[in-house]
Amino acid sequence: MFLPLYQKEDRTPANMIKLGSEILKSYSIEEPVKNAEILLSEVIGKEIPEIYLIKKEIPSQLVKKYINFLKKRIERIPLQYIVGKVDFYKYNFFVEKEVFIPRPETEILVGKAIEIYKRFFDLLPVDILDIGTGCGNIGISLALEIEKARVFATDVSEKALKVAEKNACKYNIENKIKFIKSDLFPDVDLKFDIIVSNPPYIPEKEIEKLQEEVKKEPFVALNGGKDGLDIIKRIIDNAIDFLKKEGFLLLEIGYNQLSEIEKIVEKKNLKIYNVEKDYSGIERVIVLKGRRKWTYYQEENIKLLR
Numbered sequence: 135m136f137l138p139l140y141q142k143e144d145r146t147p148a149n150m151i152k153l154g155s156e157i158l159k160s161y162s163i164e165e166p167v168k169n170a171e172i173l174l175s176e177v178i179g180k181e182i183p184e185i186y187l188i189k190k191e192i193p194s195q196l197v198k199k200y201i202n203f204l205k206k207r208i209e210r211i212p213l214q215y216i217v218g219k220v221d222f223y224k225y226n227f228f229v230e231k232e233v234f235i236p237r238p239e240t241e242i243l244v245g246k247a248i249e250i251y252k253r254f255f256d257l258l259p260v261d262i263l264d265i266g267t268g269c270g271n272i273g274i275s276l277a278l279e280i281e282k283a284r285v286f287a288t289d290v291s292e293k294a295l296k297v298a299e300k301n302a303c304k305y306n307i308e309n310k311i312k313f314i315k316s317d318l319f320p321d322v323d324l325k326f327d328i329i330v331s332n333p334p335y336i337p338e339k340e341i342e343k344l345q346e347e348v349k350k351e352p353f354v355a356l357n358g359g360k361d362g363l364d365i366i367k368r369i370i371d372n373a374i375d376f377l378k379k380e381g382f383l384l385l386e387i388g389y390n391q392l393s394e395i396e397k398i399v400e401k402k403n404l405k406i407y408n409v410e411k412d413y414s415g416i417e418r419v420i421v422l423k424g425r426r427k428w429t430y431y432q433e434e435n436i437k438l439l440r
């Protein structure tokens with residue numbers, strides 16, 4: 135299978151991508167060309183457009199590394215675990231196996247949190263809590279985008295927290311973000327202006343039916359219990375105790391979960407103020423706020439969020 139790649143005749147990057155993508159395609163890997171390009175780009179250490187400009191042959195050592203990457207991809211190891219990184223929002227994060235891989239739809243949550251900060255807290259210092267931080271992508275992006283933010287980020291996974299710390303170091307913001315091993319909320323004597331979370335929300339029974347690649351991600355990052363709402367319910371149940379009076383809670387949610395969540399929220403001292411759809415038109419991010427009396431100005435501002 136990998137023989138053509140070992141043969142010496144044409145080891146230019148363009149040909150290696152062609153051969154590599156044919157192999158990936160024969161194993162039904164989605165987007166085989168894109169995969170082959172990303173893997174070779176990582177091997178060579180240059181951006182994709184640049185590698186097509188290289189007309190020289192690739193040294194055998196790098197060919198071996200490329201073949202090794204292709205083999206891993208055929209075993210359905212996610213591309214991001216193979217290259218050890220992922221683009222998210224405006225940044226690039228380290229990611230490793232046993233740590234959830236950030237998804238593009240979660241960028242909507244980050245965008246919404248920034249919008250809320252600008253509209254309601256602009257220029258003021260804010261305390262932000264990121265529950266289930268994973269590799270730190272949400273919390274770190276917010277710390278980088280909001281100059282006066284102080285971020286607390288929790289996770290139950292030690293491995294995730296380790297990778298998140300590494301990402302915070304990469305962007306030199308160790309002084310703005312604190313990672314805490316904790317079951318959802320941290321044990322700190324503090325209330326937050328903004329709480330964000332992309333919690334596990336997949337119903338347990340559905341996990342078995344997911345793509346092989348997704349099943350290589352940590353179960354604890356995916357599993358939302360019987361109806362997918364276990365963790366979401368716990369966050370909503372306790373959020374009010376951790377939110378400042380004017381605080382916001384932003385949650386990423388799963389397909390078809392909004393109506394159930396509305397029922398849960400009804401019983402709590404919270405209200406859904408905004409629902410944001412993702413790129414496929416699925417209700418993906420909800421913005422909640424404590425139920426209280428608003429001034430006219432606040433009501434008008436809240437309306438703009440909808």
Ligand SMILES: C[S@@+](CC[C@H](N)C(=O)[O-])C[C@H]1O[C@@H](n2cnc3c(N)ncnc32)[C@H](O)[C@@H]1O
Nearest residue numbers: 234236266267268289290291317318332334355
């Ligand atoms: C869907 S992943 C999200 C990771 C990251 N925030 C992102 O958006 O890409 C959910 C994360 O929540 C963590 N988690 C699961 N249960 C938790 C709990 N009870 N307390 C804190 N974190 C939890 C998982 O370890 C995982 O990192």
